[in-house]
Amino acid sequence: DVKVTQSSRYLVKRTGEKVFLECVQDMDHENMFWYRQDPGLGLRLIYFSYDVKMKEKGDIPEGYSVSREKKERFSLILESASTNQTSMYLCASSLRAGGVTDTQYFGPGTRLTVL
Amino acid sequence: KQEVTQIPAALSVPEGENLVLNCSFTDSAIYNLQWFRQDPGKGLTSLLLIQSSQREQTSGRLNASLDKSSGRSTLYIAASQPGDSATYLCASASNYQLIWGAGTKLIIKP
Numbered sequence: 001d002v003k004v005t006q007s008s009r010y011l012v013k014r015t016g017e018k019v020f021l022e023c024v025q026d027m028d029h030e031n032m033f034w035y036r037q038d039p040g041l042g043l044r045l046i047y048f049s050y051d052v053k054m055k056e057k058g059d060i061p062e063g064y065s066v067s068r069e070k071k072e073r074f075s076l077i078l079e080s081a082s083t084n085q086t087s088m089y090l091c092a093s094s095l096r097a098g099g100v101t102d103t104q105y106f107g108p109g110t111r112l113t114v115l
Numbered sequence: 116k117q118e119v120t121q122i123p124a125a126l127s128v129p130e131g132e133n134l135v136l137n138c139s140f141t142d143s144a145i146y147n148l149q150w151f152r153q154d155p156g157k158g159l160t161s162l163l164l165i166q167s168s169q170r171e172q173t174s175g176r177l178n179a180s181l182d183k184s185s186g187r188s189t190l191y192i193a194a195s196q197p198g199d200s201a202t203y204l205c206a207s208a209s210n211y212q213l214i215w216g217a218g219t220k221l222i223i224k225p
Contacts, residue, residue: 004158103161104149104159105161107158108157109156
């Protein structure tokens with residue numbers, strides 16, 4: 001079975017702090033994704049990566065950056081956390097390179113609160 | 116731009132009933148349509164993926180259909196059980212992106 005793990009289930013940070021969210025997948029998947037999920041808005045794509053050191057902006061990249069130095073690990077960085085970044089963050093991975101149309105496998109999520 | 120809608124936002128039915136969840140999309144040029152389940156406070160689990168060339172997919176008590184011409188997909192759950200209680204999300208895949216509905220929260224009453 002594919003396993004996607006996220007570094008924290010719950011995180012509380014203060015406004016202005018730099019926040020790192022890490023995601024690791026163990027199935028040698030090419031694609032990795034970061035979403036945020038907010039009530040009534042569904043999932044929104046922040047960034048995705050289809051290869052090591054490659055990244056593409058999603059729908060809402062402002063205020064975020066990402067890093068993919070190894071195939072299995074995809075990090076989301078909040079350079080200066082703000083209260084409007086309080087949300088559930090979900091990481092996902094999928095097998096084939098070059099597209100997001102494969103089945104995506106999700107981690108358990110990190111619920112981030114910014115005070 | 117593709118928009119995906121799921122109505123109703125919430126649904127409560129007695130155990131044992133068969134039920135249908137709806138998903139509509141505005142742009143029929145999709146690669147596939149995916150259904151997921153999300154339990155409270157947790158990540159998403161993929162249930163079914165229907166390719167654009169297919170009309171339906173089945174897994175156990177679940178059957179998903181796709182009608183691109185009308186911009187609709189349905190998820191049919193047979194003989195519902197309390198363990199089916201969760202939020203069900205659909206997503207359309209087009210142009211290298213998944214576009215998500217907001218989900219239907221399903222409660223199965225024992």
